[in-house]
Amino acid sequence: MTAILDVRNLNTSFSTPEGTVRAVNDVSFSIEAGETLGIVGESGSGKSQIFMSVMGLLAKNGRAEGSVQFKGKEILNLKVDELNKIRGVKMSMIFQDPMTSLNPYLSVKRQMTEVLETHRGMSQDAALTAAVNLLDIVQIPEARRRVHMFPHEFSGGMRQRVMIAMALLCEPELLIADEPTTALDVTVQAQILDLLGKLKRETGMAIALITHDLGVIAGLANRVMVMYAGEVAERANAGPLFKTPQHPYTQGLLRSMPRLDEHRANRLQTIGGQPPNLQHLPDGCRFRDRCSYAFDRCAAEQPLLRTIAEGRAKACHLEAL
Amino acid sequence: MSTAPLLSVQDLKVHFDVSRKGLFGGPTAVVKAVDGVTFDLRPGETLGLVGESGCGKSTLGRAVLRLLPATAGRVVWLGEDLHALDHGEMQQKRRDMQIIFQDPLASLNPRMTVGQIIAEPLTVFNPNLSRQQVKDRVRQMMAKVGLLPNQINRYPHEFSGGQAQRIGIARAMINSPRMIVCDEPVSALDVSIQAQIVNLLMDLQHEMGMSLIFISHNLSVVRHISHRVMVLYLGKVMEIADRDSIYSNPLHPYTQALNSAVPIPDPDLEKQKNRIVLKGDLPSPLNPPSGCPFRTRCPRATEICAQVMPDLLPASSSHYVACHHAGPPD
Numbered sequence: 124m125t126a127i128l129d130v131r132n133l134n135t136s137f138s139t140p141e142g143t144v145r146a147v148n149d150v151s152f153s154i155e156a157g158e159t160l161g162i163v164g165e166s167g168s169g170k171s172q173i174f175m176s177v178m179g180l181l182a183k184n185g186r187a188e189g190s191v192q193f194k195g196k197e198i199l200n201l202k203v204d205e206l207n208k209i210r211g212v213k214m215s216m217i218f219q220d221p222m223t224s225l226n227p228y229l230s231v232k233r234q235m236t237e238v239l240e241t242h243r244g245m246s247q248d249a250a251l252t253a254a255v256n257l258l259d260i261v262q263i264p265e266a267r268r269r270v271h272m273f274p275h276e277f278s279g280g281m282r283q284r285v286m287i288a289m290a291l292l293c294e295p296e297l298l299i300a301d302e303p304t305t306a307l308d309v310t311v312q313a314q315i316l317d318l319l320g321k322l323k324r325e326t327g328m329a330i331a332l333i334t335h336d337l338g339v340i341a342g343l344a345n346r347v348m349v350m351y352a353g354e355v356a357e358r359a360n361a362g363p364l365f366k367t368p369q370h371p372y373t374q375g376l377l378r379s380m381p382r383l384d385e386h387r388a389n390r391l392q393t394i395g396g397q398p399p400n401l402q403h404l405p406d407g408c409r410f411r412d413r414c415s416y417a418f419d420r421c422a423a424e425q426p427l428l429r430t431i432a433e434g435r436a437k438a439c440h441l442e443a444l
Numbered sequence: 445m446s447t448a449p450l451l452s453v454q455d456l457k458v459h460f461d462v463s464r465k466g467l468f469g470g471p472t473a474v475v476k477a478v479d480g481v482t483f484d485l486r487p488g489e490t491l492g493l494v495g496e497s498g499c500g501k502s503t504l505g506r507a508v509l510r511l512l513p514a515t516a517g518r519v520v521w522l523g524e525d526l527h528a529l530d531h532g533e534m535q536q537k538r539r540d541m542q543i544i545f546q547d548p549l550a551s552l553n554p555r556m557t558v559g560q561i562i563a564e565p566l567t568v569f570n571p572n573l574s575r576q577q578v579k580d581r582v583r584q585m586m587a588k589v590g591l592l593p594n595q596i597n598r599y600p601h602e603f604s605g606g607q608a609q610r611i612g613i614a615r616a617m618i619n620s621p622r623m624i625v626c627d628e629p630v631s632a633l634d635v636s637i638q639a640q641i642v643n644l645l646m647d648l649q650h651e652m653g654m655s656l657i658f659i660s661h662n663l664s665v666v667r668h669i670s671h672r673v674m675v676l677y678l679g680k681v682m683e684i685a686d687r688d689s690i691y692s693n694p695l696h697p698y699t700q701a702l703n704s705a706v707p708i709p710d711p712d713l714e715k716q717k718n719r720i721v722l723k724g725d726l727p728s729p730l731n732p733p734s735g736c737p738f739r740t741r742c743p744r745a746t747e748i749c750a751q752v753m754p755d756l757l758p759a760s761s762s763h764y765v766a767c768h769h770a771g772p773p774d
Contacts, residue, residue: 165634264724278725308496308661310722313705317721335635338707342714361711379639381668383691383706384713390643391668394636397604413636 125194126153127297127329128177128214133189133199135169135176144401146172147187148353154297159323159330161344161361163337163376167398168350170333174299178216179206194296212242214297215290219305221282225274231258231285232270238292257288261318280311287318294326301333312339319343337376341365346434349373352399352409355428357437369444370437371414408440416441449484450622450655451508456481456517458500458507458679462730475729477503479679480517482756485623490649490656492670492687494663494702498726500679501659505625508657509541510534539569542616546628548608552600552615559596562586562614569619581618589614589644606637610644617648625657630665642669663706667691672762675699678729678737681756685763695759695770698738704773720773736768744769 135147147169154160164170176187179201191199193209201209210216218224226234235257236250245253251270258266261284274282283303290298300319304312320343323330334340340347340361347364349357349372357370368374375394396413399405405412411421420440428438458478477500485491493501506512508519510526519526521537529537542565545551552561562582567573573581583593589610600608609629616624626645630638642665649656660666666673667687674684675698683696694700701720708714722741727733733740739749748768756766 165636280725308726309663309705310496310701311725312707313719313721316707317719336707337635337709341707341709341711342717344711365710376635377709379636380709381639381642381664382708383664383667383703384708384710390646391639393639393643395640397606397637398634 125156126192127156127194128331129153129190129192129195130173130177131190131192133173133176133187133191135172135181135185135187137182137185139184142402145404146185146353146401147176149189150350150353150355152348152355152358154329154331156296156329157323157327158345159332159343161340161347162331162333162350163335163340163347164350165335165398167352167401169353170350171301173350174216174301174331174333178210178214178299179203180216211238211295212293213295214299215293215295216299216301217283217286217290217303219302221279221286222274224286225282225289227274230271230273231277235270235289235292238289242293253292254288257291258285260291260322261285261288262314263288280307280314283307283311283315284318287315287322291322291326295328297329297331298322299331299333302335303332304339305334305336316342337365337380349376352404353401354409354438355436356410356439357435358428359435363432363435367444369431369435370439371416371441371444372410374444375413408438416444447486450487450522451485452518452520453481453483453485453508454518454520456504456507456519457515458503458512459515473730476679476732477729478507481676481679481681483674483681483684485655485657487622487655488649488653489672490658490670492666492673493657493659493676494661494666494673495676496661496726498678498729499676501676502627503679504676505543505627505657505659509538509543509625511543539565539619540622541625542619542621542623543625543627544609544612544616544629546631548605548612548632549600549603551612552608554600557597557599558586558591558603558611561600561611562618565615566618582614585614585618588648589617590640604637605633606640609633609641613641613644613648617652617654620652621654623655623657625659627659628661629658631660631662638665645669663702675702678726678732680737680753681764681766682738683763683765683767684756685759685765689760689763693763693772695763695765695772696767697742697744697769697773700773701741736766743774 131151133147133150137144162170175181177191235254239245239250239253255266255270263269263284304315344361347361348355351372356372368377378392379394394413399409407422407424408426411417426438426440428436430436456478457480460475461472462475463472495501507514514527559582563578591610630641658669670687672686673690675682677698683699694703701722704720724741727740735751735753736749739745754766754768756764758764
């Protein structure tokens with residue numbers, strides 16, 4: 124298999140009045156054609172900033188270094204007009220809040236056909252037909268009528284479908300979905316996850332699914348990358364990661380989630396404390412203050428991400444959990 | 445449990461008039477946010493309230509505390525109808541009933557120190573306490589919720605979301621209330637912090653014995669913390685039962701769909717799972733369907749569902765369901 128996206132040694136930092144915040148630290152990974160990679164982490168773990176760097180969407184005070192290759196072509200810090208030939212065309216991104224990503228002044232039709240006319244040189248009529256067709260694919264009822272509506276006339280779940288339809292306009296090879304269901308109710312979340320699964324099967328598109336909810340990833344992801352304080356804590360195939368987490372943080376996350384399919388008596392196991400401030404990182408392992416397995420070496424030496432089995436790596440000094 | 449209820453809500457309705465825009469003012473429409481809800485809350489019990497956004501769960505929580513006026517029905521607190529009390533009498537009752545909000549930072553006054561925030565309800569109801577007594581009580585409370593005593597002079601913005609929620613909990617608990625309405629108290633928090641706050645609430649309940657109304661859209665958290673669970677849809681109760689029944693033997697098709705929609709962090713189970721995917725979204729509360737409000741999305745709907753709203757009927761002594769076709773999943 125060939126990698127659609129290959130990220131090597133990505134470092135993303137932001138300069139702020141209080142000093143430099145290193146949001147992403149030496150992160151490397153790749154996404155193969157047709158696979159879904161889940162990226163899990165809590166707020167501030169750097170999971171979104173990786174892909175903002177990839178898409179060239181960092182805030183003005185942000186800087187990304189390293190290498191990002193899309194199908195073998197270096198795209199990190201590319202000039203805007205060069206980047207525009209790839210983003211939105213071959214890879215597109217959907218966000219948590221569709222209302223802020225859609226233009227409230229333009230009808231859905233206008234927003235969708237514009238993309239097709241610019242990027243694919245379609246005529247107005249052909250573009251409209253294609254847009255309606257895509258709204259059908261994302262299961263918007265009465266697409267032919269609704270395509271003329273404005274974003275505010277749609278419900279939250281429908282807007283997210285419109286966003287997905289727009290992201291699919293140019294038949295991208297990679298879809299980056301940043302918390303696509305976080306703002307939605309569970310029943311609507313189930314609809315969107317079903318839709319993403321269907322698109323994955325039918326189009327063979329690769330998906331990067333960014334979320335804080337391990338449950339959301341379980342049904343979709345082939346592989347999972349767990350982020351903590353700007354670094355990769357663990358990377359594994361989905362099955363083994365959920366069954367036998369090898370990093371104490373992954374284990375802690377899984378144990379601290381109440382599960383609907385089992386009732387646990389009394390207390391949840393928790394991860395004590397809070398994630399570190401990225402401006403004042405502890406020496407050694409960034410997780411050690413919250414880790415119940417921490418020992419001397421964890422304070423002295425920062426654990427590097429190392430391969431522990433086929434397709435599996437973790438950044439932890441412990442041999443096994 | 446055979447003890448008398450702490451709180452008894454009887455056929456409570458909260459309706460809002462929404463004026464339709466127009467130069468001469470159009471006809472007013474009515475949103476029935478809460479429409480005939482009845483339930484009891486026992487001392488020391490946690491009742492979970494679940495449902496999608498717009499189902500009326502927060503409105504219900506607020507009407508129970510009389511933070512919103514009731515359109516009809518009664519909220520009986522230890523034998524007295526709260527909505528019949530005058531302002532001063534109600535003020536006295538508030539000592540025993542508190543609320544915790546979803547966004548911890550937005551619900552704390554940014555210009556007050558942590559000490560002042562937590563002390564405020566205490567001094568309102570105990571004006572005779574000396575400053576030292578107040579300070580001691582505040583420090584005790586801070587220790588109980590896991591805040592450090594030396595943080596007493598800090599301001600809310602210096603705290604993370606999880607810590608700020610601890611401040612909100614300390615403020616709610618300082619008068620040892622008998623009931624706390626928790627309105628999505630962990631929804632804004634990260635997973636690892638969520639578990640800390642859920643444990644804290646359960647520990648405090650164990651120690652102090654208050655009742656909780658726990659409002660959340662997260663069914664897994666509700667399952668963990670609640671003794672009983674009530675499922676709402678467009679302002680009406682669909683099902684109410686003890687925790688184990690609602691999750692292992694749900695009888696209402698809506699509860700079944702909600703349960704099956706919750707993703708489980710286990711790839712094998714997720715792939716095997718027979719998910720009931722509901723069609724469409726919640727209907728507009730301005731124009732709810734006739735009969736049973738859920739019928740437009742219900743896989744079991746028949747003719748009668750469009751005509752008659754089913755009554756909430758007992759399936760067992762602790763399990764009530766409002767559905768013409770109640771029963772285990774197909």
